[in-house]
Amino acid sequence: MLQQTQVKTVIPYFNKFTNRYKTLESLSKISENQILKLWEGLGYYRRAKNLLASVKLLVKVHNSKLPDNLKEIKKLPGVGEYTGNALLGFIHNYPTIAIDGNVKRVFARYLNKKESKINFKKLIHVNKKNLFITNRNSDFVEALMEFGALICRPKDPKCSQCCLNKSCRYLKSSKKIKTNKRKKIKIMDYDIFCFLNKKKQIALTKKNEISFLKNFNLPLIKKMKNNTENENWRFLKNYKNSISNLNLNINLYYKFSNKIPKSYNWYSLNNNKEFIPSFTKKIFNQVSTLF
Numbered sequence: 001m002l003q004q005t006q007v008k009t010v011i012p013y014f015n016k017f018t019n020r021y022k023t024l025e026s027l028s029k030i031s032e033n034q035i036l037k038l039w040e041g042l043g044y045y046r047r048a049k050n051l052l053a054s055v056k057l058l059v060k061v062h063n064s065k066l067p068d069n070l071k072e073i074k075k076l077p078g079v080g081e082y083t084g085n086a087l088l089g090f091i092h093n094y095p096t097i098a099i100d101g102n103v104k105r106v107f108a109r110y111l112n113k114k115e116s117k118i119n120f121k122k123l124i125h126v127n128k129k130n131l132f133i134t135n136r137n138s139d140f141v142e143a144l145m146e147f148g149a150l151i152c153r154p155k156d157p158k159c160s161q162c163c164l165n166k167s168c169r170y171l172k173s174s175k176k177i178k179t180n181k182r183k184k185i186k187i188m189d190y191d192i193f194c195f196l197n198k199k200k201q202i203a204l205t206k207k208n209e210i211s212f213l214k215n216f217n218l219p220l221i222k223k224m225k226n227n228t229e230n231e232n233w234r235f236l237k238n239y240k241n242s243i244s245n246l247n248l249n250i251n252l253y254y255k256f257s258n259k260i261p262k263s264y265n266w267y268s269l270n271n272n273k274e275f276i277p278s279f280t281k282k283i284f285n286q287v288s289t290l291f
């Protein structure tokens, strides 16, 4: 849940999940639509799908226990090197480090060396005797991430409060490395076409070509460039929608019609049992002004 998402946003979702599903077995029995509905509004829905697939696998193949080696853990859907190491450390108290952006920055600053010039795996392996000096490996994994987020933070590191300030090369150096990476924002232009009916319903399809929302319920969406479709539709408005590093510029069109293409189904603009992604909910809000 915390991937690309702030703690304060995650807390109510985390509480809802853990209150409702106390064991892996109970969570493993729900459907994909149910988990997506619980996840609704949190975004990056692939995480919910991967979580459910991983839980099912853990229950079925691993007797509801997390494997104790990275190779097996990485077979869980959505679990890569970073999450795998974090789990190994948290659950099995294994001496390891989950290398995320925060941790990379701490090491890079401490050595005053560009991240691209550091082989992090090798660095950790060579220094393991100095790094894992207590038996609190689980706390150490967490502490390093927090250290990067709270002390050696991206902007204005708190060097005066830092326990490493006596030996930190970044602090001492007159030629400090640059560590603030700007996220590259991609601007994309889309036309969105909504079939509506008088019952306050909108037609949605899972068959769309939008890679970041593949297989989710959406109206007809086309890239704006060279699009001739809009001639038969009424223009409603232009608005912007940001998803991760994408800045979407959207022209929204609509038509009232009872006839819809085969792959579409009608959904209420007010209430749905089925999961509706936030992107589509924003469209609901815009077209609701027509009623």
Ligand code: SF4
Binding pocket: 106, 109, 110, 151, 152, 153, 157, 158, 159, 160, 162, 163, 164, 165, 168, 169, 170, 171
């Ligand atoms: S002294 Fe400053 S730059 Fe160095 S590790 Fe500590 S917080 Fe980061």
